Amino acid sequence: MAKWVRVASVDELKEHNPLLVTVDDEDVALYRVKDQYYATDDLCSHAEASLSEGDLKGFVIHCPRHGGQFDVRSGEARHFPAHAPIRVYHVKTEGPDIFVEIEQD
Ligand code: FES
Secondary structure, X not given: OEEEEEEEEHHHOEOOEOEEEEEOOEEEEEEEEOOEEEEEEOEOOOOOOEHHHOEEEXXXXXXXXXXXXXXXXXXXXXXXXXXXXXXXXXXXXXXXXEEEEEEOO
């Protein structure tokens, strides 16, 4: 079963400046591209690195550790050394609030 969890307000999330949030013990990176919002696992699939500390260029987040790249829309790895995808989450806004959908056991 899934539930929507409020994670931030739209004012907190600036374009090109990803935001780390924690949802039910999961570290999730939030991204804003114009007025669209995306969310992925914060942990890079290559090694230990926080993607929310990376650079977002267009729809692609650049890992701060080794430069791997992921499309934040699909989680698909786009550049070596990252090759495994990262998880993406559904995101919605309601008024000033951003929500992420998470699975519950
Ligand atoms: S930890 Fe992200 S590319 Fe290596």
